[in-house]
Amino acid sequence: MAGYETLRYEERGGVAWITLDRPQVLHAFDTVMMHEVHRCWSELRANDDVNAVVLTAAGDRAFCTGVDRNAAAIGDADRPRDIGQQGATPLHFDDPGDWLPPKTAGRLWKPVIAAVNGMACAGAFYLLAEADIIIAAEHATFFDPHTTYGMASVFESMMLLQRVPIGEVLRVSLLGAHERMTARRAYEIGLVQEVVRLDDLADAAARVAEAIAAQPARAVQATVRAIWYAQELGYRQALDVGKTLVHLGSDDRDLAEGQALFASGGRIPWRAR
Structure with a gap:
């Protein structure tokens, strides 16, 4: 579980801690990060020393801000490698959902606890929608700016609908960058299961993950x-x-x-x- 460029990884007491680590772009994912997240999920399936996972990000500004459209590793912003249409017809389409979600892409059934330490938007929902428990710092915010910039919010909205009521998904998706959901509102609608002070976020995630990991x-x-x-x-x-x-x-x-x-x-x- 070593050799990552965009992630930090460690194991403590039966819990794997995965930290997104591209703070210079607010943990937006490039091709390297997508492949590394997918590899991490796959390797965790076979790691019997780990019974629960905490997913978070470095710093306190952002958890994840979706695809990094400016990353050199992504390529052409209109048709980035590993994202979008592949070939001359639209029948071969690749999406971050093929790499990032722990269950759909990773086929991982060990519980994932997301510790959201700041802004979470757009492609962050590929990760959050398939987390099992979400704990958020008080200053965390959630939004999806796709429509504001002329893009349909499709996969993110579909996945988010598995966790929260349809009216909330429609509001987040259709208001785009014009509104952000607070951690408290996310808690009220069931997207988030606990809201804590930033200084307590790691301890709160550890408490949940370690209790789960201690069970069969x-x-x-x-x-x-x-x-x-x-x-x-x-x-x-x-x-x-x-x-x-x-x-x-x-x-x-x-x-x-x-x-x-x-x-x-x-x-x-x-x-x-």
Whole structure:
């Protein structure tokens, strides 16, 4: 998990910490970053030392501001390499969604906790829409400027709709750069699950990620997959798939340890939210 140019990576206590690291462009992604994020998701699938992931960005100005249209590594701003139409017909189209989302692109079912440390806009939703839990600093903002600059907001809006009500998606998408959603409003509509002071952001993300990572990996991953299946499938279809996931997510040793803990009267220290 080494050799990244645009990411910082470390592991602590069963948690992988991924930090977007292009502060000079507010963590906008170029081709290198897209490929590195995709590689990171893929490698985490096979890394049994990691049971949860925290995704954040360096500094306090921005989490991610979408595609870097000026990056040399991207190429022509009208048809950047790895983004847009490939070839003479429009039937071969590549999008950042082929590289960035942890589930669609990375097929990663380990929980991803996003710690949003500032501005998050446009292509940031490729990452945020498929995070499992989002924690935001008080000053974080969310918006999608596509329409303001003559571009349709398509994939970002579709993905965001999996997390928040349609009216909120329409407002974010159609008002473009004219309005930004605050962290508090994002919390009110369910996009964000916790809002904290910037100084407390890393600790809040660590608390959630470490608690998840301490639990049996199979049960956690099957739970994540079940919940996303329920988003993607019809209700009855999801329930049918759930019968399989119950078996896939249950390990006899984990069940025995859990039963022993319960029988001994052991209680997990908890906090109210």
